[in-house]
Amino acid sequence: MSRSNVLPWVSVGSLGGTLSMQPDGERQGVTPSLDCEALLRSVPQLADLAQVRARTLCLQPSASLDIPTLLEALGWAQREVEAGARAVVLTQGTDTLEETAYLLDLLWPCAAPLVMTGAMRSARQPGADGPGNLLAAVQVALAERSRGRGVQVVLDDTIHHASQVRKTASLALAAFESPGVGPEGVVVEGTVHYYRPGRAHAPLPVPTGPMPPVALLEACLGADTDLLWALPELGYAGVVIAGFGAGHVSHAWAEALGELAAQMPVVVATRTGNGPTARSSYGFVGGEIDLQARGVHMAGALCPRKCRVLLGLLLACGNVGLLEGWLR
Numbered sequence: 143m144s145r146s147n148v149l150p151w152v153s154v155g156s157l158g159g160t161l162s163m164q165p166d167g168e169r170q171g172v173t174p175s176l177d178c179e180a181l182l183r184s185v186p187q188l189a190d191l192a193q194v195r196a197r198t199l200c201l202q203p204s205a206s207l208d209i210p211t212l213l214e215a216l217g218w219a220q221r222e223v224e225a226g227a228r229a230v231v232l233t234q235g236t237d238t239l240e241e242t243a244y245l246l247d248l249l250w251p252c253a254a255p256l257v258m259t260g261a262m263r264s265a266r267q268p269g270a271d272g273p274g275n276l277l278a279a280v281q282v283a284l285a286e287r288s289r290g291r292g293v294q295v296v297l298d299d300t301i302h303h304a305s306q307v308r309k310t311a312s313l314a315l316a317a318f319e320s321p322g323v324g325p326e327g328v329v330v331e332g333t334v335h336y337y338r339p340g341r342a343h344a345p346l347p348v349p350t351g352p353m354p355p356v357a358l359l360e361a362c363l364g365a366d367t368d369l370l371w372a373l374p375e376l377g378y379a380g381v382v383i384a385g386f387g388a389g390h391v392s393h394a395w396a397e398a399l400g401e402l403a404a405q406m407p408v409v410v411a412t413r414t415g416n417g418p419t420a421r422s423s424y425g426f427v428g429g430e431i432d433l434q435a436r437g438v439h440m441a442g443a444l445c446p447r448k449c450r451v452l453l454g455l456l457l458a459c460g461n462v463g464l465l466e467g468w469l470r
Contacts, residue, residue, distance in 0.1 A: 149191070149192050149193050150192050150193070150228040150229075150284060151192065151193045151194075151195065151226055151227050151228055152191075152192040152193070152194050152195075152227060152228060152229050152230070152231060152280055152283055152284065153194075153195045153196075153197065153219070153222040153227040153229075153230045153231070154178060154181075154182065154194055154195070154196050154197070154230075154231045154232075154233070154276075154280070155178065155196075155197045155198075155199045155215060155218060155219065155230065155231070155232050155233070156177065156178035156181060156196075156197070156198050156199060156200075156201070156232075156233045156234075157199050157200050157201075157202060157204070157207060157211070157215060157232060157233065157234035157235075158174035158200055158201040158202040158203060158204070158234060158235060159174065159202075159203065159204050159233065159234045159235025159236065159237075159260050159261070160172070160235055160236065160260060160261045160262065160263065160264050160272070161176075161181065161233050161234075161235075161259075161260050161261035161264075161265065161272035161275070161276070162174045162175065162176040162177075162180075162181060162201060162233070162265065162272075163175065163176070163264040163265060164176060164264060164265045164266045165266060172264040172265075172266070172267075173203075174201040174202060174203060175201065176265055177196075177198040177201070178196035178197055178198040178233075179196050179198075181196075181233065181272070181276060182194055182196050182276075184265070184272070184273045184276075185273045185276050185277050187277055188276075188277065188280055191280055191281065191284060192228075192280060192284060194280070195222070195227070197218065199211075199214065199215050199218060199232075202235075203235050203237070204234050204235025204236065204237045204238040204239065204242070204260075205235070205237050205238060207234065207235075207238060207242060209245075209349075209352075209353055212242055212245055212246065213249075213348060213349065215232060215246075216246055216249055216250070216348065217348075219232065219246075219250075219256055220250075220251065220252060223252045223254045227254065228254060228283075228284065229254050229255040229256070229257065229283035229284060229288070230254065230255070230256050230257070230283070231256075231257045231258070231259065231276070231279045231280055231283050232246075232256065232257070232258045232259075233258070233259055233260060233272075233276065233279075234258065234260055235260055236260040236261070236262060236297070236309055236317060236318075237309070239258060239260055239295060239307075239309065239318075240295075240304075240307050240308050240309055240318075240445075240447065240448070241447050241448065241451055242258070243258050243293050243294075243295050243304035243307065244293075244304045244305055244448045244451050244452075245451045245455070246258075246293050246304070247292045247293035247303075247304035247305060248345065248346050248451070248452065248455055249345050249346055249348050249455070250292055250293050250345060251345045253289050253290045254289065255282065255283045255285075255288040255289060255291065255294065256292070256293045256294075257279045257280075257282050257283040257288070257293075257294050257295075257296055258279070258293060258294070258295050258296070258304075259275045259276055259278070259279035259295070259296050259297055260272075260275065260297065261275055261297075262297075262313065262314070262315050262317055263315070271297075271298070271315055274299075275296065275297050275298070278296050278297075278299050278329045279296040281329055281332055281333075281334060282294060282296050282301055282329060282334050285334035287334065287336050287340075288334065290340050290342055291303070291326070291340035291341075291342075292304060292305075292340070292341075292342070292343070294326065295307045295318065296329070297317070297318050298315060298316050298317075298318070299328055299329040299330070300316075300318070300325045300327075300328055300329075301325055301326045301327040301328060301329070301334070301336070302318060302319075302320045302325050302326060303320065303326050303341075305444070305448070306320040306321075306322075306323050306443075307319070307320050308320070308321060308415065308445060310415065321415060321416035321417070322416055322417055322418075322443060323443075324337070325337070326338065326340075346455050346456070346459055346461070347458075347459040347461075349455065349458040349459065351458070353454040353455065353457070353458045354379035354380065354454060354457040354458060355377060355378050355379060355454075356378065356379060356380040356381065356382060356450045356453050356454045356457070357369075357373055357376075357378045357380070357381040357382070358381075358382045358384070358446055358447065358450045359381065359382075359383055359384070360383070360384040360413055360446075361383060361384060361385045361386050361390075361391045361392070361395060361413065365392070365395070366394075367394050367395060367397075367398040370395065370398040370399065370402060371398060371401075373402060373406070374402070374405055374406070378406065379406055379407075379457050380406045380407040380408070380409075380453045380454070380457055380462075381402060381406065381407075381408050381409070382408075382409045382410075382411060382441075382446050382449040382450045382453060383395075383399065383408070383409070383410045383411070383446070384411055384412070384413035384446040385410045385411060385412060385413060385419070386412075386413065387412065387414065388412060388417070388418075388419050388420035388423065388424065388430060389410045389411065389412050389419030389420060389430045389433070389440050389441065390410075390424065390428050390429050390430065390433075391410065391428045391433070392428055393427045393428050395428060396427050396428040396432055396433060396436065399433065399436060399438050400433075400436030400437065400438070403436055403437035403438050404437065407439065407453055407456075407457070407462050407465060408437070408438045408439065409438070409439045409440075409441050409449045409453060409465070409469070410430070410433055410438055410439070410440055410441060411440075411441035411444060411445060411446040411449050412441070412445075412446075413446065415445070417443070418441075418442045418443040419440040419441050419442060420440070421434070421440055439465055439466060439469060440469065441469055442469045442470055444468075444469060449469075452465070452468055452469075453465065456468070
């Protein structure tokens with residue numbers, strides 16, 4: 143029996159991003175241009191770990207990814223597992239990685255690992271981190287303890303769960319953290335170490351049509367309420383507010399959100415980047431006790447961007463009644 147017949151099968155799909163970027167000679171700066179096969183050639187060590195099947199799904203900066211493209215990637219990944227792949231790795235840009243990973247985690251139906259990675263330095267830049275991140279992602283994907291953990295994000299030899307990871311630096315190599323809880327594990331000398339057991343959840347249904355629009359607005363000092371009052375007329379089906387502190391808004395915003403909560407789901411998260419919203423501490427108008435009395439949902443530890451993803455999917459599948467259970 144040949145060696146290739148005993149190595150596990152891992153499928154790697156590329157969506158673009160910095161990992162695939164290099165100068166094109168005609169423009170300033172780097173752009174996505176390296177397909178998945180080229181990415182794999184930059185990591186020859188993969189040949190000793192697995193039979194790798196490559197697929198270029200698209201070549202986009204992650205700011206330009208959209209829901210249909212991600213659902214296509216999800217379908218491709220699921221079909222690869224159904225055909226016999228032990229795990230799937232997706233590469234993309236880091237700018238929206240925390241959101242896309244969470245979207246896919248909410249929908250991923252397989253015990254097989256789905257691991258996402260990217261890069262902070264482009265392919266031609268000295269010290270490019272893409273090849274190392276791709277190698278670590280495949281190592282995590284192959285680990286037996288990675289099964290049943292949903293979608294994970296691997297960068298800088300650190301493993302994060304999709305529901306907790308955030309990009310916390312714009313350009314630093316160590317740009318990803320899981321604030322408040324820490325990473326799920328690390329990769330050391332090619333070996334995967336987890337700090338805690340995985341957490342399984344039942345996947346949500348995959349949307350069969352366009353996701354209802356959900357607005358995301360940030361509370362800020364002295365902000366007016368014009369945009370809030372305009373949301374129903376603009377066709378929004380829900381709104382997430384990145385609130386002050388533990389999930390607070392001004393007196394005027396509290397009144398507007400109470401009116402909106404009678405027409406659409408309203409979620410208030412914290413804009414701080416670390417920690418949960420409160421539920422029973424502050425009693426002033428615009429505090430969390432007042433907001434809940436007006437029908438507003440408090441986000442808990444889920445960040446505003448992921449709240450928007452969650453609410454959009456729940457609206458799409460008609461399960462908004464499950465929202466409180468996902469936010470606790």
